[in-house]
Structures are given as C-alpha cells and as structure tokens.
Amino acid sequence: MENNRILDIENLVVRFETDDGIVRAVNGLSLQLEKGHSIGLVGETGAGKTTTALSILRLVPDPPGVVECEKLSLDGRDIISMPIKELEQIRGKDVSMIFQDPMTALNPVFTVGEQIAESIFLHEDVSRAEATRRAIDMLELVGIPGERANEYPHQFSGGMKQRVVIAIALACHPKLLIADEPTTALDVTIQAQMLDLIRSLREKYSTSLIMITHDLGIVAEICDEVAVMYAGSIIEKGTLEDVFNRTKHPYTEGLFNSIPNLNDRKAMLTPIQGFTPDPTDLPSGCAFWPRCPYACEVCKKEQKDIRISDTHYVRCSRYEEKDFRINRKEIS
Amino acid sequence: MARYIIRRLLLMIPVLICVSFVVFFLMDLAPGDIVSQMAPADATPEQIEMLREEMGLNGSVLQRYGRYLWNLLHGDMGTSLSLKRPVMEVFIERLPATLKLAFASIVIALLISIPLGIAAATHHRTWLDGSSVVLSMISVSMPAFWLGLLLIFAFSYKIKLFPSGGSGSFKYLILPALTLGTEQAGNLTRITRSSMLDVIRQDYLRTARAKGVSEKQVIRKHALKNALIPIITVLGSTLGNAFGGAVAIETVFAWPGIGRLTVAAINSRDMTLATGCIIMFTLMLNLTLLIVDIAYAYVDPRVKARYSK
Numbered sequence: 090m091e092n093n094r095i096l097d098i099e100n101l102v103v104r105f106e107t108d109d110g111i112v113r114a115v116n117g118l119s120l121q122l123e124k125g126h127s128i129g130l131v132g133e134t135g136a137g138k139t140t141t142a143l144s145i146l147r148l149v150p151d152p153p154g155v156v157e158c159e160k161l162s163l164d165g166r167d168i169i170s171m172p173i174k175e176l177e178q179i180r181g182k183d184v185s186m187i188f189q190d191p192m193t194a195l196n197p198v199f200t201v202g203e204q205i206a207e208s209i210f211l212h213e214d215v216s217r218a219e220a221t222r223r224a225i226d227m228l229e230l231v232g233i234p235g236e237r238a239n240e241y242p243h244q245f246s247g248g249m250k251q252r253v254v255i256a257i258a259l260a261c262h263p264k265l266l267i268a269d270e271p272t273t274a275l276d277v278t279i280q281a282q283m284l285d286l287i288r289s290l291r292e293k294y295s296t297s298l299i300m301i302t303h304d305l306g307i308v309a310e311i312c313d314e315v316a317v318m319y320a321g322s323i324i325e326k327g328t329l330e331d332v333f334n335r336t337k338h339p340y341t342e343g344l345f346n347s348i349p350n351l352n353d354r355k356a357m358l359t360p361i362q363g364f365t366p367d368p369t370d371l372p373s374g375c376a377f378w379p380r381c382p383y384a385c386e387v388c389k390k391e392q393k394d395i396r397i398s399d400t401h402y403v404r405c406s407r408y409e410e411k412d413f414r415i416n417r418k419e420i421s
Numbered sequence: 422m423a424r425y426i427i428r429r430l431l432l433m434i435p436v437l438i439c440v441s442f443v444v445f446f447l448m449d450l451a452p453g454d455i456v457s458q459m460a461p462a463d464a465t466p467e468q469i470e471m472l473r474e475e476m477g478l479n480g481s482v483l484q485r486y487g488r489y490l491w492n493l494l495h496g497d498m499g500t501s502l503s504l505k506r507p508v509m510e511v512f513i514e515r516l517p518a519t520l521k522l523a524f525a526s527i528v529i530a531l532l533i534s535i536p537l538g539i540a541a542a543t544h545h546r547t548w549l550d551g552s553s554v555v556l557s558m559i560s561v562s563m564p565a566f567w568l569g570l571l572l573i574f575a576f577s578y579k580i581k582l583f584p585s586g587g588s589g590s591f592k593y594l595i596l597p598a599l600t601l602g603t604e605q606a607g608n609l610t611r612i613t614r615s616s617m618l619d620v621i622r623q624d625y626l627r628t629a630r631a632k633g634v635s636e637k638q639v640i641r642k643h644a645l646k647n648a649l650i651p652i653i654t655v656l657g658s659t660l661g662n663a664f665g666g667a668v669a670i671e672t673v674f675a676w677p678g679i680g681r682l683t684v685a686a687i688n689s690r691d692m693t694l695a696t697g698c699i700i701m702f703t704l705m706l707n708l709t710l711l712i713v714d715i716a717y718a719y720v721d722p723r724v725k726a727r728y729s730k
Binding site for chain 2: 146148173174177178179180181182185186188190193194195196197198199200204207208211212241243244254257258
C-alpha cells in the first residue's frame with residue numbers, strides 16, 4: 090500500500106510570520122494520493138490550497154513562510170529533509186506544477202521554446218538541440234504550431250500561454266502534476282479545452298494529478314477523489330461519489346447549495362453565511378463553527394475526524410452523535 | 422528598427438540647434454569678452470574694434486549667431502578664439518582622455534554595483550541589504566571632488582602608490598577612474614537592487630524554480646535579464662554624463678579631458694570653443710541614449726516588437 094502512494098502528507102502546518110501577525114495558512118493537513126489517481130482540492134480563496142501545493146515542491150517563500158510536518162514524501166522519498174540539489178532534480182521532473190495565472194507565469198524575455206526546452210535540458214541527458222526539438226514536439230502536443238517556438242509570451246493569447254505552461258509542466262512526463270486553478274484566469278470557452286488537454290495528457294503519461302480549484306464542476310469532470318479544504322485543513326475527503334452524493338460536512342453542503350441551478354434560473358442562490366475566518370485569528374475548535382448552521386457547544390472546543398467508510402471521512406465532531414444528519418439528501 | 426534609428430538621428434538636429442542657441446546667448450550675456458582680454462592694454466577703441474571684426478565678433482548677437490549656425494550647418498564649428506585652432510581639432514585631441522576615463526569608471530561602477538545590487542535584493546532586509554543601501558547613499562551624496570582629494574591624500578601623498586594628477590600610463594588612470602566609478606556605483610547599486618527586488622517577486626521566477634532551475638540560475642538568468650531595463654537606462658545617462666560632466670574630477674586630477682577644456686573655454690569667454698564643446702557633448706549624450714534605446718530591444722522582446730511596428 091505504502092509503495093503505491095505517489096504522495097503522502099502527514100500533519101502539514103504552514104504559517105507565514107509577518108509583521109502583522111502569524112498567518113496560519115495550512116493547519117494540520119494530511120493527504121494521501123495513490124499512483125495514477127487524481128484528487129481535487131476544493132475550497133474558497135484563502136483556504137490554503139495553493140500553499141499546500143507549494144509545500145509539496147518546497148516553494149513556500151521562506152521567510153516569511155515556515156513549513157512543518159510529520160511526513161511529506163513523494164513517491165517514497167522524503168521531501169522535507171531533502172538537500173536542495175536533489176530537490177531541484179525532482180522539481181519539474183517527478184513533480185511539476187501548472188500555475189494559476191498564465192499571464193504572469195511565463196518569463197517575458199525568453200521564447201516559449203526556450204522555456205520548455207530548459208526543463209527538458211535540465212532533467213534529461215540530452216543536447217540543447219535535442220531539448221529544443223522536444224520542446225517543439227511538446228508545443229504541438231498542446232495544440233500550438235511548432236514554428237511558434239521562437240515567439241515570446243507577449244505574442245500569445247491567455248489560453249495559448251496556459252497551453253505553454255502546461256507544456257512546460259508536462260515536458261518531462263512528471264509522476265505527479267499539480268494544477269493550481271489552471272482555468273480560473275481563462276475564458277469559459279477555453280476552460281473546457283484546457284481540461285480536455287490535461288485529461289488526455291494525463292491518460293497518455295499516466296500522471297497522478299492534484300487539481301486545485303474552487304469549481305466543483307471541474308472536479309466532477311476529471312477527478313477520482315475530492316478533498317474539501319477549509320481554513321487550512323481538509324474537512325471532508327472521499328471519492329467523487331462519497332463527497333458529491335453522500336455529502337457529510339456542513340461546509341461541503343454549503344458549497345453545493347451555492348452552485349447556481351441551471352434548471353431553475355430564477356431560484357435564489359443560497360450562499361454560506363458569513364466570511365472565511367481571518368487566518369491570523371482562527372476560531373477555536375472547528376474553524377467553521379461561526380458560520381455553521383449545525384454548530385453546537387462541542388464544535389467550539391474540538392474537531393474530530395470521523396470515518397464514514399473506507400474511502401470517506403469527515404472532520405466534524407457532530408457525527409459522533411449517532412443520528413446526526415445534514416439537510417442535504419443523499420443521492421444514490 | 423532602421424527607420425526608428427534614422428528618425429531618432431534626424432530628431433537630434435533640432436535638439437542640437439536649440440542647445441547651440443541657448444549656449445550662444447548665455448555666453449553673450451556673461452560679463453566680459455575675449456576681445457578686451459586679448460587686446461594689448463594700451464589699445465585704442467579703434468584697434469579693439471578692428472580686432473573684434475578680425476575675430477568675427479562684430480555685429481549684434483543675432484547676426485553672430487546666424488553666421489555661427491550657417492557655418493555649423495556646413496559642418497564647420499569655427500576656430501577657437503583663445504587657442505587659434507579649429508574647435509573640432511582641439512576637441513578630438515582631448516576626446517580620448519575623456520573616453521578612457523568614462524569607460525574605466527563605468528567598468529569599476531558595474532563591477533561594484535551589479536553584484537552588490539543583486540546580493541542586496543536576494544538578501545532583502547538583512548545586514549547586507551542595509552549596508553548596501555547605506556554605502557550607495559554615501560557614494561551618491563559624497564561630492565566627487567572631495568572623494569578625489571581624499572584618495573589623493575591617501576594614495577599619492579601618504580602612500581606614494583599613484584600619481585596625484587596628469588595623464589600618461591595606466592597608473593594615472595586609477596585614482597580618477599576610482600573616484601568617478603565610486604560615484605556612479607551608488608546610483609547603479611540602488612537601481613539594480615530595486616529593479617531586482619521588483620523582479621524577484623514575479624510569478625515567472627516561481628515557474629522557473631518549479632521547473633527545477635537552480636537558485637543561482639533563477640537569479641542570474643531569469644531575474645537579471647528582466648531587471649536590466651532600468652539598469653541600462655541609468656547606465657546610459659551615467660555614461661553620457663561621464664563624457665562631459667566629469668568636470669570636477671578632471672580638474673582635481675588635472676585630467677586633460679573635455680570637461681576641463683569646456684570650463685577653460687567658458688572662463689576665457691572663448692565663444693566658439695565653449696559652444697562647440699557643448700554641442701559635441703550634447704551629440705554624444707544623445708547618441709548614448711539612442712544606443713540605450715536600441716539595447717532595450719535586445720534585452721526585452723516586447724520593446725523590439727514596438728520598434729518594428
């Protein structure tokens with residue numbers, strides 16, 4: 090079982106020690122991902138999704154960031170104690186990342202070909218010419234004509250730039266791909282293309298995937314598993330079926346209720362009341378209790394992980410009560 | 422690109438005419454004139470008038486400027502009134518010394534400022550960053566002639582290592598170049614640091630790190646090339662200033678360059694030489710700025726795209 094895990098995170102804590110106080114971005118997050126699987130990391134802005142992803146690559150800016158965890162291993166190798174030289178060999182080779190904003194993710198003074206080839210040249214034992222040739226192949230694979238390799242990022246549209254970013258990330262066929270809101274900055278029409286692209290490339294190279302998004306629709310489309318994040322920890326995790334059809338956590342319920350209903354366009358949205366908590370001053374106990382319609386005294390003091398099934402768990406103390414149910418109906 | 426360069430070169434003509442006009446009239450407004458300085462003490466007013474006519478200084482200031490401009494447009498900068506030699510010839514004679522000093526000082530300035538600026542930016546808010554800020558402030562605020570005097574005191578008076586002035590072998594170049602270079606390094610360090618700080622926060626450096634590029638390469642390759650634009654801007658004006666503006670340093674070190682020549686020409690009310698020197702200085706400054714703009718295109722493809730439109 091252990092060897093089959095591409096990623097194993099145990100009790101990850103990330104905080105940013107700033108002049109205005111300590112920002113607690115990730116608080117005791119544990120996450121395991123099997124090889125070849127894909128997981129969606131869902132949550133509102135500021136839930137710590139990107140910080141979690143950056144921790145896996147050890148790219149959290151330090152200072153002010155402080156990363157602590159019991160275990161963070163990638164394909165069986167410990168990331169936290171790894172010397173920086175070894176880490177550089179892993180970045181872009183074993184694990185790579187697609188960033189949220191393609192407009193700023195590419196270096197404006199190098200051609201896109203150079204930027205893709207750099208990754209190949211760094212990680213594989215090839216000549217520069219060979220790296221450039223493979224960069225052109227990569228470009229064509231993501232649907233950009235190879236002769237545009239000599240052009241600069243400013244000559245590409247947003248969607249094209251994101252294709253280039255994807256090409257960079259996949260250039261060395263990583264074992265794990267982290268896609269950090271790869272479609273958020275793009276037009277809706279381009280979103281579907283990007284998702285198709287990521288899905289087909291993932292199938293081609295059997296890459297494991299962490300899809301970070303706040304869009305449950307995207308998760309439903311390309312993930313096997315879902316982890317819902319709130320205030321820096323995972324509050325519900327399970328297979329697509331578990332989380333979508335047998336929703337357990339009140340926050341997950343709130344997320345589903347906030348999705349516009351296309352069949353009834355006049356229906357009012359039911360947003361989650363209140364705001365995400367200030368990460369410099371998190372509530373005690375379960376961080377969601379001030380906004381939770383089911384909160385009771387015990388929630389203010391503690392939160393417990395409750396296992397619902399082999400694949401499904403929820404971090405909500407109220408499930409200790411035998412007959413506790415949320416309003417959302419189970420869909421079978 | 423070629424069209425852009427030609428347009429810029431043509432635009433220099435009105436600039437040069439304006440500069441010559443301003444300099445010519447300011448010189449005319451200054452009290453004293455070269456004729457009364459050069460005429461013998463017992464010369465009669467008629468003799469002075471004759472001398473004035475001989476030197477081409479008769480007529481109103483507009484008439485004289487008209488004649489000067491006419492000659493200038495024909496490529497003739499006239500004859501120096503005090504040295505009795507063609508202005509161009511005198512200028513060309515002094516040019517190598519100034520160029521030598523300018524380039525030597527820029528090399529020193531770059532060797533200090535680029536590594537220091539980068540180190541300050543990558544060690545933001547540490548003692549290294551703090552001391553680079555203090556050092557560049559000191560170097561910018563310290564009058565160059567004073568630093569020059571200190572260096573002379575230390576290295577040619579106390580320790581007899583370098584000559585205190587004049588020109589000749591490489592040894593003569595060191596103290597003036599060091600003085601000028603230190604002054605320029607202050608500004609360049611500041612701009613390198615702030616420009617790098619700006620670039621270091623950019624997302625594309627994170628992309629580079631995520632690709633597995635080593636930190637050294639991230640800074641030297643990915644960040645520095647992006648940070649170069651403001652650095653080149655300052656470098657251009659610094660170099661331009663060094664061509665004609667190192668007057669104080671040339672004076673302190675008795676360096677036979679254009680700066681000293683110009684000051685001497687102004688002091689002796691040598692209208693043609695002073696105006697000629699300033700026009701040539703303007704031309705050199707403009708050419709430097711043009712080279713800077715061309716250099717942008719090689720550093721930043723976005724600028725290049727603008728030129729080709």
